[in-house]
Structure formats: structure tokens, C-alpha cells
Amino acid sequence: MGGPPNSRSVVAAASYEARKFGIRSAMPCSKAAQLAPQAIFVSPRFEVYKEVSDRIREIFLEYTDRVEMLSLDEGYLDVTFNKRNILFAVTIAKExxxxxxxxTELTASAGxxxxxxxxxxxSEKNKPNGLTIVLPDDVIAFIDPLPVNSFHGVGKVTAQKMKELGIHIGKDLRAKNIDELVQHFGKMGIYYYKISRGEDEREVNSCRERKSLGAENTFDQDKIDREDLLQQLREVAIEVERRLKKEILPVKRSLSKLNFKISV
Incomplete structure (x- = not known):
């Protein structure tokens, strides 16, 4: 999903079939077309995705109010005390x-x-359309063989640093003592120590607030005319204003910072 392959657009999302050719999100569409000349490019329909996401969230809310949406297609649910008094989380996941x-005629993966x-x-284990259950007694066995770059909070830079320290998988991370991890990663070392043992005290936050909002436009061709650029800036500003009115201003939040960036 993205703009025409002969444009400067980037891939917004890639199907599992496309990923087999090495196509990834944020990759230039021109490069994606080179990797898979037979690929079909479709334009994003964000309003449709938002509408479908809302319908899926309504399904979540039929089971619990403890819902934390991470994006249009991903969220956490705490079903400990669910509305239907179902004893087992796996039953809820299946339903x-x-x-x-x-x-919606869409498949979904669950963890x-x-x-x-x-x-x-x-949830990442058996995509697409999979269900993975990790029982409390199986947590360590589940974590140990996983690459550390699949862990929440471990980005490319941190993963490389861990690699230099001989930390490649969960088992390697668990073998490090907390003092050593703090020495190399600061306060995050405590977090890494805990997650390597399956400890995560974060609660599902159903009141999660959006921290930022933006809009952007990628030009098909270079633009150097001042008036043309100013008009493009006005259009992006109008779109940001529309989103602000819809998503942030109605809940009486304040704007603390405004960033403007031009990439060349």
C-alpha cells in the first residue's frame, strides 16, 4: 500500500506476500517495484481503516472496558474481570x-x-491469523529463544549494543545481572532485567492519551517555487488543524510544542 511506483511515495504497509520479496514499510515505492515488479500498489484509505478499527474496538468493549489501543489495528485487553464472566482468556481470544x-471479514492474530x-x-508469534497462548509456567521457556530485537523497548541501537555484549536472545539477557545491565543501559537496564524474566508491571491503560499529531506530504517532483511551497504548507497546516479539532481540542488538552520540518 502506497503511492505509484514512479513517485517518491513510500510503502505504508506491505502484505505478507510482498514481505517475502523484502518489501517493508517506509521503503520507497520505487525500490519496492524493483524488488517485486508484479506487485500491485493501492492507495491508502485511512477513513475506511479508521471506521473498521472503531468497529473492532466495539467488539473489544463488549468483553471489557480495559482496552488500550496502540494503533488502528493493535491493542491490549485486560480480561481478568470481563463483562461475560468467562473464566479463560483463551476462550475470549477465540471468540x-x-x-x-x-x-469485518478480516482475520486477526492474538496473544x-x-x-x-x-x-x-x-501475538507476533503466529501471524497472520494465529493464536498463541503462553501459560505462566511457560514464560521463561517462551522468552529464552527469542531474539532480543523482538522485545518491546529494544530498538536497533540497543540491539546492536546488546550484540556487542554477547546478548543475542532472551536467555543471554537473563544471564546478565542487574548491576551490569544498569551499567550499560542506565535505568532501562532494570526494565531489561525484568522482562528477561517475564516481569512486566505495566497495566492496560484504557485512558491512553495521544502525545502527538501531524500531517505530511511527499511531492512527486521537486518543488522550488516559493509560492508553491507556501501553498503546500497551508494545505498541510489545514489538515493538522482538522485533526486537532477532531482528536485533541474536544478533550480540552493544550498544545505545548509545534514542529515544522522540511526533508530534502
Missing amino acids: IRSEIFKR VGNSKFIAKLA
């Missing part, structure tokens, strides 16, 4: 996946675990 398909960290890792 929700079934309802999503029934109402069941005793923390956000484990549930997230589990």
Missing part, C-alpha cells in the same frame, strides 16, 4: 477473533499472556 471475522510484554510477543 473475539471469530467476531472480528464475522463482522494470550499474563502481562503486556508476553501478550505482545505471543
Whole structure:
């Protein structure tokens, strides 16, 4: 999904079939076309995605109010005390996946675990359209063989630093003592120490606030005319204003910082 392959657009999302050719999100569409000349490019329909996302969230809310959406297509649910008094989380996961398909004709992957960290890792395990359950007694065995760059909070830079320290998988991370991890990673070392043991005290935050909002436009061709650039800036500013009015201003939040960036 993205703009025409002969434009400067980037890939917004890639199907699992496209990923087999090495196509990834944020890759220039021109490069994606080189990797897979037979690829079909479709334009994004964000309003449609938002509408479908809202419908899926409504399904979540039928089971629990403890819903924390991370994006249009991903979220955490705390079903410990659910509305239907269902005893097992796996039962709820199966029902929700079934309802999503029934109402939207979309498949969904789910991960069941005793923390956000484990549930997230589990949800990534059997994509697409998979269900992974990690029981409390199996947490360490589940974490140990996983590459550390799949852990929440471990980015490219940190993963490289861990690699230099001989930390490649969860088991390697768990072998390090907390003092050593703090020495190399500061306060995050405590977090890494805990997650390597399956410890994650973060709660599902159903009142999660959006921290930033923006808009952007990628030009098909270089623009150097001042008036043309100013007009493009006005259009982007208008779009930001529209989103502000819709998503932030209605809840009486204040604007603390405004960033403007031009990439060349």
C-alpha cells in the first residue's frame, strides 16, 4: 500500500506476500517495484481503516472496558474481570477473533499472556491469523529463544549494543545481572532485567492519551517555487488543524510544542 511506483511515495504497509520479496514499510515505492515488479500498489484509505478499527474496538468493549489501543489495528485487553464472566482468556481470544471475522471479514492474530510484554510477543508469534497462548509456567521457556530485537523497548541501537555484549536472545539477557545491565543501559537496564524474566508491571491503560499529531506530504517532483511551497504548507497546516479539532481540542488538552520540518 502506497503511492505509484514512479513517485517518491513510500510503502505504508506491505502484505505478507510482498514481505517475502523484502518489501517493508517506509521503503520507497520505487525500490519496492524493483524488488517485486508484479506487485500491485493501492492507495491508502485511512477513513475506511479508521471506521473498521472503531468497529473492532466495539467488539473489544463488549468483553471489557480495559482496552488500550496502540494503533488502528493493535491493542491490549485486560480480561481478568470481563463483562461475560468467562473464566479463560483463551476462550475470549477465540471468540473475539471469530467476531472480528464475522463482522469485518478480516482475520486477526492474538496473544494470550499474563502481562503486556508476553501478550505482545505471543501475538507476533503466529501471524497472520494465529493464536498463541503462553501459560505462566511457560514464560521463561517462551522468552529464552527469542531474539532480543523482538522485545518491546529494544530498538536497533540497543540491539546492536546488546550484540556487542554477547546478548543475542532472551536467555543471554537473563544471564546478565542487574548491576551490569544498569551499567550499560542506565535505568532501562532494570526494565531489561525484568522482562528477561517475564516481569512486566505495566497495566492496560484504557485512558491512553495521544502525545502527538501531524500531517505530511511527499511531492512527486521537486518543488522550488516559493509560492508553491507556501501553498503546500497551508494545505498541510489545514489538515493538522482538522485533526486537532477532531482528536485533541474536544478533550480540552493544550498544545505545548509545534514542529515544522522540511526533508530534502
